[in-house]
Amino acid sequence: MDFDQADAINQAIRLLSLRHRARAAALLAPLGLHPGQEALLLELARTGPMIQAQLSEALGCEPPSVTLMSRKLEASGHIRRTPAPSDKRASIVELTDSGRALADQVRELWRGLADETVTGLPAETVAALPGILNTLTANVDTRPPARARS
Known part of the structure; x- marks a missing residue:
């Protein structure tokens, strides 16, 4: 692949990522959410209660990021964290009724964002x-870091 084609691909991916995240942030703000929090809500809605470390792995986030998101969502009443019976250092995270209702709103928002994003593309x-x-994503995740060429 020549540089111009590589540059066009990399720029398109970068711009899509930035603009999609910005659009998501604008849509999530009226719900009182920041980007990333919706993924946590949707994961819990999909799977049910889980240990925070498992949630971190499922979301592909670092544990401190999940801890911060969990604290904020707990403070707003959307999730509940309780000590895991088998390991008091671990927390089980689950949606509250408020969190389930918010996850339903996020699903609708997500459908709309996907529709906006693919408008004009053939089915x-x-x-x-x-x-x-x-x-x-798998290609980027599994490639070893590029070595500097001499």
């Missing part, structure tokens, strides 16, 4: 996007 392309994007 076949939209259907293929999750697989393509997951492949790109």
Whole structure:
């Protein structure tokens, strides 16, 4: 691949990521959420209660980030954290009724954001996007760091 094509791909991915995150932030703000918190809510809605360390792994976030998000969501009454019976150092995180209602609102918001994002694309392309994007993510996740060339 030549540099111009590589640059076009990398720039497009970078811009999409920045703009998608900014749009998500604008949509989440009226719900009192910051980017990342919606993923935590949706993960708990999908899986049910889980240990905070498992939640960190499921979200692909560092444990301190999940701890901070959990504290904020707990303070706003959307989640509950309780000590795990088997390990008092671990916390089980679960949605409250308020959190479940908020997760439903986030699902609707997420549908709208996805619709906005793929507007104008053929249905076949939209259907293929999750697989393509997951492949790109896996490619980035599994590649060893590039070594400096002499």
